Amino acid sequence: MAIQWFPGHMNAARRKAAETMEMTDLVIEVLDARLPAASSNPMVEELRRHRQRPVLKILNKSDLADPAVTRAWLDDFNARPGVHAVAISCKNPSDVARIPPLCQKLVPHRNGPGKPVRIMIMGIPNVGKSTLMNMLLKRRVAAVGDEPAVTKSQQRLYLNKNMVLTDTPGMLWPKIVYPDDGYMLAASHAVGVNALIEEEVAAFLGDVLLARYPEYLAARYKMPVEGLDGIGLTEMIARKRGLKIRGGEPDIEKGAHTLLQDYRSGAIGRVSLETPESRRVMLESFDGENQKTDKNE
Template sequence: MSNAIQWFPGHMHKARKEIEEVLPKIDVIIEVLDARIPFSSENPLIKTFREKNAKPVVKVLNKRDLADPEMTQLWIDHLEQEQGVKAIAITTENLNEVKMITELCRKLAPHREDMGKNIRTMIMGIPNVGKSTIINSLAGRTVAVTGNQPAVTRQQQRINLQNGIVLSDTPGILWPKVENPHSGFRLAATGAVKDTAMDYIDVAFFTIEYLIQAYPELIKARYDLDDDLPESEIELMEEIGRKRGCLRSGGRVDLHKASEILINELRNGTLGHITMERPEMITEELVKVAADNERKAEEKAKKKEERRKRYLRNKR
């Protein structure tokens, strides 16, 4: 699993610079996350922006209707352990839930209302987490382009919500490189990055390996499988392919078609309420990523030293 996503188009670089210029004048950041992958959809660039400017944040776990409700509550509790953070889970199908975002903004910036001034907010998030739909719901009109593809919004705009809150919209930005390979697969599985960024079959194998452990009953029910699931992900994907008629000549399973079915049914919720990561899982992964980075740095330093010694020997 070395497929680290590197996807930083020019408009995202431009958006980053614009955000850094505007942020000092913002009172509250609204960060939209995908409730199915609250960590992997959390942009470390936004954390850097926040810490640099000491801004409170409302973390919105959108698409809660697709996520495991028990896991969603665990994530809300986990996120709110950080100072200056309020978290809420919503679905854009419920307007009352969306409007609660502005109430949390008021709680985080009461001094602005006390002064009779608008609360200046900035809404941010990676592509395809539903940010534009939330903006339109808050504004009560279509002010942001929506689409089920990453990177629809391309430029920043300011929207007066006419309720004491002004909202600055930003393009969805990814960070230059997704360090945690597991996060890369989760982003691909939920559609946060374009399908061309990673191989469909690799993403499906990663996904099914997790689902075997975390949600075996949902897999059995959806694909009408026996009590004993195949032990390996490839065997299970082949079984799913056979059940869905994804067959080539000679009766061989078309794994690409089977992979498309699995990923699409995960994305649209047909598989059930699924969360792809848990707080304790992320802690373990980050320890491993840090260890891997340290090992790579040591190897790089060792090679550099060997090159230096060879150079000195050749000079004698």
């Protein structure tokens, strides 16, 4: 099942963001460090490039991601023109304290009376934008929740006399082109529950984790995982946890939910769902399949 989720308020948010970009000096794009490319909204890149605005990419939830993979992503992003990337946890005050000086450094021409740095904070749903806003301002100014699309309108707030922040609603894009991106976004809770089937998402997640972090899964669930695929993993989790449906069969739905929750909370360990290399391979494979389809039509 291809995963798509673009509620009506996101279309309105996109139009408003395009208007605000004209009066913005710097974009902060908050990403999920476990899936930095999949969680980067192509509309953000389109809007900021159109206005030639630099972007500070914040790889949030880095405390949940594989450190070696995160370093590879930082190298990848920082080699791109107009891009600066840092890895933080928005819940860590010392991490967040690094952000304002970086912003000032990226737009040195906006400094002094009457010339505050105008920053727009953007990102997909449930990636930590509101938490970042609250931590930067050291007070609760944005609603925070464990469901995607909590913020539904922009708000503009002064961080200090030299910096003003515009918080934007979490936005996905009208069509998620790459199926793997949809599954990674769903696994990471960036997609509304009505747009996905948990068993399918957990099967995808299980396949990725079995390929990259089998030892973490074995340790978490105290069972051997050799020879399992994602579906088999969710079934074994249900059996191990005693999750059953009527008749004594394993409850695959609850097993899938358990795997997703353990991944989202970091209970499995510090894992990343994509690397720069796996991203390249996925894009090449997808484009190759499309070219074959075009030739056969």
